[in-house]
Amino acid sequence: MDAKTAFYAFYILMWPALTLGVLVYICRAVWKDAKAAKENNEDLV
Amino acid sequence: MDMEFYQFSTPVVLIMLAVFYGGTYLMTKLIRKEEENTDAYMVANERLGIGFASSSMTATWIWAASFYAAATSGYKYGVSGPLHYGLWGALMILFIYPFGQRFRKLAPKAHTLGELIHARHGSSSQLILAVSNILGSTISLMVNFTAAGALVAVLSPLSFQTGVIIAGVGVLSYTLWSGFRAAVFTDFAQLVALMAVAVIIIPAVLFAMGGPETFVSGLGSLTSEQQNFFSREAILEQGAPYFFAVLAYAIGNQTISQRLFAVDEAHIKPTFITATLGYGAIVIGLGMIGLLALAAGIQPVDGDTNNLIPQVVSTYLSPIMVALFFILVIGSLSSTADSDLCALSAIVMADVYGKNIAKDNPNPERMLLIGRITMIVATMVGIVFASFKLDILVMLVFVGALWGTIVFPVIASVFWDKVTNAAFTWSVVIAMILFCVVRFELVPMTGITAYAFEIIGAIGGAVVVGLMAFGFLGVRMGVLVAIVGGIFGLYVSIDFMREYTVLLASLTAFGVSTIVCTVMSLLSTEERFDFRSIGEEVQSYDS
Numbered sequence: 001m002d003a004k005t006a007f008y009a010f011y012i013l014m015w016p017a018l019t020l021g022v023l024v025y026i027c028r029a030v031w032k033d034a035k036a037a038k039e040n041n042e043d044l045v
Numbered sequence: 046m047d048m049e050f051y052q053f054s055t056p057v058v059l060i061m062l063a064v065f066y067g068g069t070y071l072m073t074k075l076i077r078k079e080e081e082n083t084d085a086y087m088v089a090n091e092r093l094g095i096g097f098a099s100s101s102m103t104a105t106w107i108w109a110a111s112f113y114a115a116a117t118s119g120y121k122y123g124v125s126g127p128l129h130y131g132l133w134g135a136l137m138i139l140f141i142y143p144f145g146q147r148f149r150k151l152a153p154k155a156h157t158l159g160e161l162i163h164a165r166h167g168s169s170s171q172l173i174l175a176v177s178n179i180l181g182s183t184i185s186l187m188v189n190f191t192a193a194g195a196l197v198a199v200l201s202p203l204s205f206q207t208g209v210i211i212a213g214v215g216v217l218s219y220t221l222w223s224g225f226r227a228a229v230f231t232d233f234a235q236l237v238a239l240m241a242v243a244v245i246i247i248p249a250v251l252f253a254m255g256g257p258e259t260f261v262s263g264l265g266s267l268t269s270e271q272q273n274f275f276s277r278e279a280i281l282e283q284g285a286p287y288f289f290a291v292l293a294y295a296i297g298n299q300t301i302s303q304r305l306f307a308v309d310e311a312h313i314k315p316t317f318i319t320a321t322l323g324y325g326a327i328v329i330g331l332g333m334i335g336l337l338a339l340a341a342g343i344q345p346v347d348g349d350t351n352n353l354i355p356q357v358v359s360t361y362l363s364p365i366m367v368a369l370f371f372i373l374v375i376g377s378l379s380s381t382a383d384s385d386l387c388a389l390s391a392i393v394m395a396d397v398y399g400k401n402i403a404k405d406n407p408n409p410e411r412m413l414l415i416g417r418i419t420m421i422v423a424t425m426v427g428i429v430f431a432s433f434k435l436d437i438l439v440m441l442v443f444v445g446a447l448w449g450t451i452v453f454p455v456i457a458s459v460f461w462d463k464v465t466n467a468a469f470t471w472s473v474v475i476a477m478i479l480f481c482v483v484r485f486e487l488v489p490m491t492g493i494t495a496y497a498f499e500i501i502g503a504i505g506g507a508v509v510v511g512l513m514a515f516g517f518l519g520v521r522m523g524v525l526v527a528i529v530g531g532i533f534g535l536y537v538s539i540d541f542m543r544e545y546t547v548l549l550a551s552l553t554a555f556g557v558s559t560i561v562c563t564v565m566s567l568l569s570t571e572e573r574f575d576f577r578s579i580g581e582e583v584q585s586y587d588s
Binding site: 001004005006008009011012013015016018019020021022025026027029030031033036042043044045 | 095103124233237244261322327333336
């Protein structure tokens with residue numbers, strides 16, 4: 001794979017990779033929200 | 046290349062819709078209360094955590110048109126096209142959080158931006174916001190139901206109207222009882238599904254079409270502008286007009302301000318940064334499918350670029366992936382439609398009933414009933430308008446312009462104690478009139494008229510960059526950036542911007558409203574406003 005091909009492969013695939021990262025972050029944050037709500041005996045939303 | 050859409054059988058598509066909307070409805074049963082209160086119904090008691098708030102912001106900001114428009118941009122403008130749709134949309138989420146922090150500081154118990162403006166200025170300014178949002182959210186509902194109808198009609202034997210009705214009834218069924226709480230709770234699940242599908246589909250399409258090598262070899266058939274990451278055509282025709290349009294949307298739209306008032310105040314910044322990254326990644330990523338289609342030489346069915354993504358997915362991927370794509374689109378349009386229902390109900394509950402009919406002494410039970418009736422009526426209107434396939438372009442342009450005209454008056458009103466109700470109202474009215482003059486070319490754009498509007502447009506551009514700098518860096522940097530931006534804008538605009546009517550009209554809306562609002566406020570002899578009174582006036586309706 002030459003440099004140009006590698007660059008465009010990165011350019012296209014970086015977005016699903018970033019999406020995956022944000023997905024993991026949001027799931028982790030919701031899990032923490034849920035845990036905190038349970039500990040404080042509050043509604044989830 | 047000749048292509049066809051994959052066709053699901055009627056039972057399969059009905060099962061998918063039943064699983065999606067049935068599952069979503071069952072989810073809301075987990076949080077349902079026999080007796081909801083008005084604060085929870087409108088803003089989830091103002092204490093959403095980062096996870097639910099950021100997923101809801103992202104899911105709301107992404108509507109069905111986001112994918113199709115990003116892919117169209119990639120197909121039309123080449124390598125920079127998806128960026129000129131997704132990047133600016135994402136940055137606007139980031140742009141509004143400093144102003145959101147100010148809104149929350151002034152009115153921690155607010156449910157709508159209209160309530161804050163009512164406390165600051167009175168009814169006329171508040172009703173400008175309310176009317177613009179009622180129109181905007183009704184249009185958004187209609188567009189999303191239309192997208193559902195179109196998708197069902199393209200991928201199954203069912204009719205367009207069937208898809209519209211199923212989406213309308215489905216969204217209403219899970220949002221009606223718990224309102225905003227249900228919307229936020231289901232947004233999380235819908236976003237997780239949407240993101241997971243996007244993560245799978247984008248690489249799947251790339252490799253199904255032959256991988257990066259095939260894509261790069263196809264780039265040779267693109268024009269030099271399409272191969273250029275700094276394409277002037279893409280910036281002027283797509284990036285810049287969209288930038289100004291989406292900025293106006295971010296400030297004026299109740300679906301966004303509702304989430305600003307709902308998130309725990311300490312989490313506003315991380316919530317908006319997460320939503321910025323999430324929106325940008327998903328929309329730009331799916332926009333890449335348009336670029337891949339361009340490089341592969343695919344012609345959109347019926348010449349309609351909205352067909353590009355379904356066409357590519359149908360042709361290159363397995364039926365299971367087409368089903369995942371179906372869920373992705375239904376999830377995105379449903380999450381935006383439920384936000385529109387919540388926005389409309391909050392506006393009618395708080396701005397219309399609470400402030401103008403009950404005069405700050407509403408009956409909470411009646412308020413909730415009004416909110417639920419609003420949702421039912423709005424859904425019926427959305428379904429009827431979508432079924433008739435009304436041409437809404439003019440209405441869409443009008444609402445976008447209205448939001449453009451209110452950006453400066455709204456922001457100035459929450460920071461500057463000299464802004465008056467008359468300055469707010471007249472700046473919006475005059476800016477709307479001059480916007481229409483430019484947008485619909487009511488006068489010939491030549492000679493001194495053209496120069497006058499180009500100068501106003503440069504001021505409009507300066508206002509936008511100045512406000513962005515002000516939000517993050519303070520008033521001195523805001524003014525400095527506005528001056529530099531204005532000088533650069535004048536250099537670029539004169540003798541040139543008259544050719545780009547859409548962009549010039551947007552800039553005129555920003556420029557005129559700023560000039561009128563500033564001049565009238567400076568000339569006013571009214572007493573300076575005490576911002577502390579906003580928090581005292583905007584209170585919970587339940588206590």
